[in-house]
Amino acid sequence: MTLLHWHYPTEILVGEHASSQLPATCQHLSVQQPLFVIDPSLTNTNAIKYILSQYQGAGPTAPVFDSFTGNPTGEQVESGIATFLDGGHDGIVAIGGGSSLDIGKAIALVARQQQSLWQFEDIGDNWTKADTSLIAPIIALPTTAGTGSEVGRASVITDTQHQCKRIIFHPKMLPAQVILDPTLTVDLPAHLTAATGLDALSHNLEAYCSPSYHPMAEAIAIEGMRLIKLYLPIAYTDGTNLQARTQMLIASTMGATAFQKGLGAMHALAHTLGARYNLHHGLLNAVLMPYVLCANRHYLHEKMLRLSHYLELEKEGFDGVLDWVLELRKQLHIPHSLSELGVDNQEQEAIAAQSMQDAAASGNPIHLSQEQYQALFNFALDGKLDL
Template identity: 85%
Template sequence: MTLLHWHYPTEILVGENASSQLVSVCQTSSIQRPLFVIDSSLANTQAIQSILTACEEASLTTDIFDSFEGNPTGEQVESGNTAFLEGKHDGIIAIGGGSSLDIGKAIALVAQQKQSLWEFEDIGDNWKQADSTLIAPVIALPTTAGTGSEVGRASVITDTQSQCKRIIFHPKMLPTHVILDPTLTVDLPAHLTAATGLDALSHNLEAYCSPSYHPMAEAIAIEGMRLIKLYLPIAYTDGTNLQARTQMLIASSMGATAFQKGLGAMHALAHTLGARYNLHHGLLNAVLMPYVLCANRHYLHEKMQRLSHYLELEKEGFDGVLEWVLGLRKQLHVPHSLSELGINNQEQEVIASQALKDAAASGNPIHLSQEQYQAVFNFALNGKLDL
């Protein structure tokens, strides 16, 4: 398979066994002492061991940091900062799903700064407090096709004190190099292929639906959804299909590129529920997707008409898109309701309040009140669509 070399929005190397180029990329980035930030479940796999061996043979000094969860916390970022400083590292190589990439980028931003992590929350111009010369370069190798964090300028980190997720932002958090290697994703189980793939869909879909004017991002989003429609069912059924795995990695990066246009209520609720229940972010987005679509239905008629045509759906307009989403979820064996994930209604008012305050809420097609967020949550909890 021919390697593709892209520079949008950062330098991206795409193709089978592209990870074999990592040493060369480190040398290009002047990284001699990288800290590997890797999901603990991946650290001992043959693929990762081969990467580490290649780095050692090239006389790179490496350490591994893997002490973090699927929803990384502020305390875990602090532990990573300590590992970075004690090892005298000069760069981050983040390998894994969104958690690895997010915490890797957060460590790169904060480890050498005087300020604490939360001082760089994406509010106003907080990011300008950072000394940009102290931000370490990041090379990202995603092993899931979901978050697209490899092309993002932010990290989502859980604040355990307030039980909410906070978005940490700086333009230079964007990895300098991204390696999209489908061979790193073939061992992903089918249920995680589904959850991460629908996370990629949620990014493209919410970006497309956002009322912000950004035609470039909107164009990326609709093509990302077309790729997901074609290739997610294949990757789910046959995880060894490298073409499907490659196209899903591309669609995932497209989603995170597109959502600079905005996200919405889907992510506002998923962030809130993920922080409180420590559930998989992509799975939450997958469950919430049709309920949030219905909440925005009256705004979306024209956009759904165009989308249904572009995706060549059997039915036109909003109903066609909703029918496709529901059918895809069913095909991928995704739960229909939040209650199936072990969520109950005991904290519904708090959940609605936090979702309303979440940074993603501002990109929703219409402004939803706390009462409306609570209603959407209850529809999703009970598996009832508000048609």
């Protein structure tokens, strides 16, 4: 039998005001001079000011790096590394959405290494080039419920020179402590609650659909989707509902735990389009979701039957799941087509070629050719489901 190598997450603290445990967590990890990597939209919020004030010795002048965008670039990682080294920091506290967590993890990995960022791209055994003793410890506090980067061993960073996203990987990039505090998510606007929530769904769904054998991940994915079905509409309509916010944080973490089983064409296209158009990753996955499901339809009958029963959908099988996805997108006011996001067909061949080569493509239920990716892209561009 082929040997299988499975990894599961790190220590996770869940609950209202769990972020108040940050000082104790830093002390436990022997982090005395953390660099706070914080989403720039959050830097001046009361929640972040409170977190910084709770860190012993930090006060309002705690060292913060927030010079990055929603799709962090290699240049921004280098800027963060300079800040880390200049300040003599010994750990990273990453607070925010996927961009904050991804860039924080990349800084922690690369700052003290002899190699540059792209030398740790997730190709072959590149990760073995790193001196693990030099990787700074990471504490992750997500403020959105979508990417699940807090339990990931990789970062997605945009290579602006080549207009593509690259996955930077090392097992030790996994945060040593995750703090899931729903009070940090209550101010997330409804449209971002929707986009990030459907990003969490995309992770659970693509992991479930992946043909790789990983029954534990598959079980986590199917329960993650059940939580999203129950709680995303509530979080969207009532952002102050702490139960819904908590369950969505958990579902997001479950999705990123499950997708070690694999992702697929949804993420392959989203990575490509995100790098070229600088669009929100979760929103791209939300738009692409039904089109990719249809492209894989004939290989998903048994899985969709099981999923429809588990989710207690009105209609069983593939059609039931597709109808649920379409209705959920409509309920959350997600655009139906890529063209509504400002995407055009000028680079469709390059987009198809790049998507086919994306690391996520290998987890799709079937291998899609460049021509199939181009057709899939055009269906999503025009808003036409290939039924």
